[in-house]
Amino acid sequence: MNIQLLGAEGGVEARHPLTTTFLINGETAIDAGSIASALSFEDQLKIQSVVITHSHWDHIRDLPFLAINRFGTLAPPVQAPPIHLYGGDQVLTALQNHLFNDLIWPDCTRRPDPSRPSLTLHPMEAGKDLSIGPLTITPIPVNHSFQAFGYIVSEKGGAGKKSGIVISGDTGPTEELWKAANQIEHLKAVFLELSFPKAHASAAIQSRHISTASLSNEIQKIKKNIPIFAYHLKPPFHEGIEKELKELGLEKRVKIAKSGDTFEF
Numbered sequence: 178m179n180i181q182l183l184g185a186e187g188g189v190e191a192r193h194p195l196t197t198t199f200l201i202n203g204e205t206a207i208d209a210g211s212i213a214s215a216l217s218f219e220d221q222l223k224i225q226s227v228v229i230t231h232s233h234w235d236h237i238r239d240l241p242f243l244a245i246n247r248f249g250t251l252a253p254p255v256q257a258p259p260i261h262l263y264g265g266d267q268v269l270t271a272l273q274n275h276l277f278n279d280l281i282w283p284d285c286t287r288r289p290d291p292s293r294p295s296l297t298l299h300p301m302e303a304g305k306d307l308s309i310g311p312l313t314i315t316p317i318p319v320n321h322s323f324q325a326f327g328y329i330v331s332e333k334g335g336a337g338k339k340s341g342i343v344i345s346g347d348t349g350p351t352e353e354l355w356k357a358a359n360q361i362e363h364l365k366a367v368f369l370e371l372s373f374p375k376a377h378a379s380a381a382i383q384s385r386h387i388s389t390a391s392l393s394n395e396i397q398k399i400k401k402n403i404p405i406f407a408y409h410l411k412p413p414f415h416e417g418i419e420k421e422l423k424e425l426g427l428e429k430r431v432k433i434a435k436s437g438d439t440f441e442f
């Protein structure tokens with residue numbers, strides 16, 4: 178499984194402009210914060226499916242541009258196939274009502290042509306696997322505001338080889354995701370959101386994120402000794418979080434993933 182972390186951030190600043198997007202095997206994205214900013218038109222056209230963790234802006238920011246680019250990059254009459262957009266039912270309804278509503282942005286679920294739109298919506302149910310080519314994506318509810326999923330992504334490789342990763346999505350301390358992940362023998366890595374330093378632990382609790390105050394307890398729930406990559410750092414806190422990981426003695430156990438990093442599992 179090839180993973181390009183197109184955007185690793187939980188916010189935007191000049192040095193940290195790209196918000197959360199994982200691109201798997203060049204075709205399937207988890208979240209869409211930077212999916213247009215980080216990819217050429219040519220690479221955007223290769224994307225077949227986008228799976229959203231939740232509806233917060235840092236996770237959907239580039240979806241409108243991806244959808245519009247879809248029908249702007251090929252000369253008529255050639256049309257790109259629609260992008261399959263997956264997410265919780267409430268998340269997709271929120272996107273339809275508040276973003277793709279012909280007010281904030283064109284309704285790309287009906288345009289350019291209702292019979293061949295840029296986006297087709299596919300609600301996902303908690304715990305019910307989604308199959309996309311060799312990938313199986315399992316949505317697990319996590320502890321965040323509104324409806325939010327973490328995902329376990331597994332891939333069947335050749336010769337019976339399997340690999341799997343966890344993408345936590347935005348979440349405060351959570352249980353169900355780790356219980357499910359601990360059952361997966363072929364799990365190779367965990368991508369864990371980490372948003373705040375200790376000084377902002379109460380903001381992390383209120384907004385349901387992980388901080389360096391809750392991190393040690395959270396990673397103890399991961400039973401397998403596999404790499405843990407932290408992402409979704411809020412840009413003002415990069416240096417503080419890095420310093421505190423060292424103070425906690427966790428700098429080897431938890432690596433900070435950066436926008437543009439690639440992984441092979």
Ligand SMILES: [Zn+2]
Nearest residue numbers: 187233235347
């Ligand atoms: Zn976020």
Ligand SMILES: [Zn+2]
Nearest residue numbers: 231233321347
């Ligand atoms: Zn969020």
